[in-house]
Amino acid sequence: MYVIGLQEKNCGIISLLNDTAFEDTWSSFFMDVLSPLSFIKGNKGGVHICMKLYGYYVSIINCHLPPHMTNNDQRLEHFDRILEMQNFKGLDIPNILDHDLILWFGDMNFRIEDFGLHFVREAIKNQCYSDLWEKDQLSMAKKCDPLLREFQEGPLLFPPTYKFDKNSNNYDTSEKKRKPAWTDRILWRLKRKPKDDPHISRLLAPHFSLSQKSYISHMMYSISDHKPVTGTFDLELKPLVSVPLxxxxxxxxxxxxxxxxxxxxxxxxxxxxxxxxxxxxxxxxxxxxxxxxxxxxxxxxxxxxxxxxxxxxxxxxxxxxxxxxxxxxxxxxxxxxxxxxxxxxxxxxxxxxxxxxxxxxxx
Structure with a gap:
């Protein structure tokens, strides 16, 4: 299964003028569906797909959270709000927190706090990524936010994926000189298991498990100011639906x-x-x-x-x-x-x- 999530279309002046004169068919289609439900077009948010796989509920969320160093509280608020809004009325689908697997990825925009630009760039140059992990806003939030703590993430063994000069591998050389950060992330959450007798739990083989095989960035792509990130997983399950329909x-x-x-x-x-x-x-x-x-x-x-x-x-x-x-x-x-x-x-x-x-x- 391949899951691809994108954030941000081209917002240059030519693109904005075109959007004003001619709305693209993709946006028009979605707004025909969403406008009656009181949604309006915005540039941040999340998209959720839910599927039932051999009797298990699997949810996939692609998101784009608010940017800038000082908006960390707003990012966490959006994270919680996106989860709270994922209810499928009338479709007999359980609450998303009761789903067997949630895969959550996208431009989460979490930044690296405290360290200065020179220190961060030197740490990246010397591949001392562990020096930066302790000040990564997402890593810090996972230690104190009860819901976020339930989401797992592989080790950040690749360079921060933001922000690059377009068509290059150079971090931001503009006047703003924005500090590099791991903004593009892939998280997952397995359903909480009931606190059964630990002796019985050891005897029973797991019916549903996920293991990450790779978590990498791709430096060769340079059309964006971000480098794409991919994760590869093995999903093992014992089908709850043993007979096909x-x-x-x-x-x-x-x-x-x-x-x-x-x-x-x-x-x-x-x-x-x-x-x-x-x-x-x-x-x-x-x-x-x-x-x-x-x-x-x-x-x-x-x-x-x-x-x-x-x-x-x-x-x-x-x-x-x-x-x-x-x-x-x-x-x-x-x-x-x-x-x-x-x-x-x-x-x-x-x-x-x-x-x-x-x-x-x-x-």
């Missing part, structure tokens, strides 16, 4: 000659729709629209029992290939793929002609 099976030997039969079963709690569809894809698909053929399950059903359903799909227009295929069931209600078959092959026409001729000779 839909199980798909291609029946018999598939050829390019005829309509082919698909069997699929539904779990008892799955709510189907006449607008659900099954797509045939080549293995390695990148998008849900990459199908080579599809059928509406409501219009093409040939058999239906308590759980088992069967439909035909036409594949005669598919180009012959040695690639493998798979079937995906798309739920219109859930707006997502809820079932994927195992990969299989479709036999080419030439193979079937030769095989039929062989059978005739034997007869």
């Amino acid at each position: 839909i199980t798909l099976t291609p029946e018999g030997l598939w050829t390019l000659e005829n309509d082919m039969l698909i069997s699929y079963t539904l779990t008892s709690d799955f709510l189907s729709s006449p607008w659900d569809w099954i797509g045939l894809y080549k293995v390695g698909l990148r998008d849900i629209n990459d199908y080579v053929s599809y059928i509406w399950v409501g219009d093409n059903q040939v058999f239906c029992s308590d759980r088992l359903n069967q439909v035909y799909i036409n594949i005669s227009d598919i180009t012959e290939t040695e690639e493998q295929f798979l079937l995906c069931y798309y739920s219109n209600i859930l707006r997502s793929v809820v079932g994927i078959s195992k990969p299989f092959q479709i036999q080419p026409r030439a193979f079937m002609v030769a095989d039929t001729f062989k059978d005739q000779l034997q007869n």
Whole structure:
């Protein structure tokens, strides 16, 4: 899974004039949705995505907190406020603090206090980053803020990522000469575990765990006054949902000659729709629209029992290939793929002609 978070679009004079005359479609789309909810456009805040992964709740927050050395209290206030606002009304989703994992990242704008510009730059030059950690505002806040303390972060073993002259690796040489800082951060929080008997806890294997494999900056990119930061994680879990909502099976030997039969079963709690569809894809698909053929399950059903359903799909227009295929069931209600078959092959026409001729000779 790749998660990419961006902060700040170009706010130069040309960009501002363009925005005044022509609002970009991205902003226009969001404001059509958010304006009725009393939101207005601002240049700081957070974006939250929540997903249910094999029965676990995973939240991802990308944020841009207030800047400047003296606004640390305001940053912490925004941090708490963003968390408090993450309630999904009417969707039966628990409070974000009850989610199994929160990944929080972005331009948090925390600065390095007390030390002067010369000391900070010398420490960076000599890679003595540990001398700066104790005065990093985020690190200090984690020691006293109960909620922030629950978030973990990997060691800052890379140079501060702010502020650089654009198109260079030189820290700010403008008149302001802003002090370098680790403004771009990646944090995570695992759900608090109940205080069970420690003896029992040792016997039970963890069902959900996250470990960070890397936490680095990328100095080669210079189009911004920040250097991008990436974190790589291993997420291990024991699925709480052991049975997929839909199980798909291609029946018999598939050829390019005829309509082919698909069997699929539904779990008892799955709510189907006449607008659900099954797509045939080549293995390695990148998008849900990459199908080579599809059928509406409501219009093409040939058999239906308590759980088992069967439909035909036409594949005669598919180009012959040695690639493998798979079937995906798309739920219109859930707006997502809820079932994927195992990969299989479709036999080419030439193979079937030769095989039929062989059978005739034997007869």
